[in-house]
Amino acid sequence: MRVYLDNAATTPIDPEVVIAMTDVLSNVYGNPSAQHAIGRNAKGLMEISRRKIAELINAKPSEILFTSGGTEADNIVIRSSVRDLGVKHIITSPIEHHAVLSTVEEMHHQGLAEMHLVNINDEGEIDYKHLEELATTYPGSLITLMHANNEIGTLLDIKKASEISKKHQCLFHSDTVQTMGHYKIDVQEMGMDFLACSAHKFNGPKGIGFLYLKSNQKLKSLITGGGQEKNLRAGTENIHGIVGLARALEISNSIMAEKQKRLQGYKSLMKDLIESQIPGVAFNGVAEPDKSLYTVLNVSLPPNPAGEMLLFKLDIDGVCASGGSACSSGASAGSHVLAAIHHPDDRTGVRFSFGKYTTEEDIRFAVDVLKKVISE
Numbered sequence: 310m311r312v313y314l315d316n317a318a319t320t321p322i323d324p325e326v327v328i329a330m331t332d333v334l335s336n337v338y339g340n341p342s343a344q345h346a347i348g349r350n351a352k353g354l355m356e357i358s359r360r361k362i363a364e365l366i367n368a369k370p371s372e373i374l375f376t377s378g379g380t381e382a383d384n385i386v387i388r389s390s391v392r393d394l395g396v397k398h399i400i401t402s403p404i405e406h407h408a409v410l411s412t413v414e415e416m417h418h419q420g421l422a423e424m425h426l427v428n429i430n431d432e433g434e435i436d437y438k439h440l441e442e443l444a445t446t447y448p449g450s451l452i453t454l455m456h457a458n459n460e461i462g463t464l465l466d467i468k469k470a471s472e473i474s475k476k477h478q479c480l481f482h483s484d485t486v487q488t489m490g491h492y493k494i495d496v497q498e499m500g501m502d503f504l505a506c507s508a509h510k511f512n513g514p515k516g517i518g519f520l521y522l523k524s525n526q527k528l529k530s531l532i533t534g535g536g537q538e539k540n541l542r543a544g545t546e547n548i549h550g551i552v553g554l555a556r557a558l559e560i561s562n563s564i565m566a567e568k569q570k571r572l573q574g575y576k577s578l579m580k581d582l583i584e585s586q587i588p589g590v591a592f593n594g595v596a597e598p599d600k601s602l603y604t605v606l607n608v609s610l611p612p613n614p615a616g617e618m619l620l621f622k623l624d625i626d627g628v629c630a631s632g633g634s635a636c637s638s639g640a641s642a643g644s645h646v647l648a649a650i651h652h653p654d655d656r657t658g659v660r661f662s663f664g665k666y667t668t669e670e671d672i673r674f675a676v677d678v679l680k681k682v683i684s685e
């Protein structure tokens with residue numbers, strides 16, 4: 310048996326999405342910038358997808374810019390805000406994804422914008438008082454805070470953060486890569502200026518995502534070339550990816566309530582089983598299933614003989630899990646998130662993450678394997 314509990318890294322693609330994409334790959338080859346019927350057909354499909362996505366997040370179609378994924382969307386916001394909107398200060402947190410953190414650090418080291426890190430507690434929650442202090446000291450900053458942390462699942466109070474941002478004339482960006490398709494996202498109600506989305510986190514294809522940019526924000530392209538995407542991103546558009554993204558988001562939103570209830574139940578079940586069967590265990594981040602990202606459970610294991618080899622051993626025994634973000638090579642020791650929440654070095658952090666194809670059997674199997682592996 311093999312169970313896949315690494316859905317925060319990526320998810321299996323939904324067969325219905327494959328059908329929609331295959332249809333485009335087989336039948337729609339036009340360049341959407343071409344004037345003729347074949348090109349207009351491709352453009353039509355792209356615009357239908359854009360409208361669908363806009364509707365699902367309560368935005369205007371013109372506010373959706375297709376990108377290669379979350380990393381690119383985060384980069385456009387940060388780099389273009391500094392280069393084109395005169396941003397001199399960026400307020401962020403020490404537990405952002407590297408797509409944000411490394412980009413902000415680069416701006417800081419190049420002397421283009423100053424980075425200010427908001428304090429967090431040991432569960433990864435933002436200190437909103439400190440956020441307000443930073444925004445008061447540096448009005449007009451770019452504030453970039455992720456909606457849910459990909460390693461420990463702690464959620465941001467996005468409305469509270471956006472209200473603080475507005476009060477101090479800041480720009481507010483949120484990386485919603487881990488929440489899009491799992492929670493209802495309404496850009497009007499949540500009040501963000503920008504958000505980043507990636508299709509492969511909700512059973513869509515890899516290499517496609519979008520940036521929401523509020524219509525009054527005048528970002529500019531990082532890639533020069535043709536005038537695609539209203540001069541915001543040069544290059545012929547990835548039509549099959551765009552159609553796949555829209556279909557995946559549509560499906561995810563339609564099953565959201567059922568999925569949330571079921572996966573929240575699995576998170577509770579796994580937490581309870583681990584707590585009752587593994588002495589000395591703890592959980593990283595806010596672990597209550599109804600108060601944190603329901604797709605992620607980050608387990609902190611006491612020092613055990615498996616140590617650094619834990620993930621490897623889980624894998625050998627049929628459980629795919631992760632030490633944190635997919636980008637950190639598999640060892641939890643390298644996680645900047647666990648370091649920032651003061652996770653003790655002698656303990657091991659393992660992230661189990663759930664998706665719509667996860668079953669109760671997967672959860673029970675994974676706990677049995679975990680128990681076996683750490684007692685060997």
Ligand SMILES: Cc1ncc(COP(=O)(O)O)c(C=O)c1O
Pocket residue numbers: 317318377378379380381406408455457458459484486487506507508516517518635
């Ligand atoms: C929170 C977060 N932001 C950004 C990314 C990057 O997205 P992508 O893989 O589409 O570039 C990821 C996933 O890897 C993520 O979890």
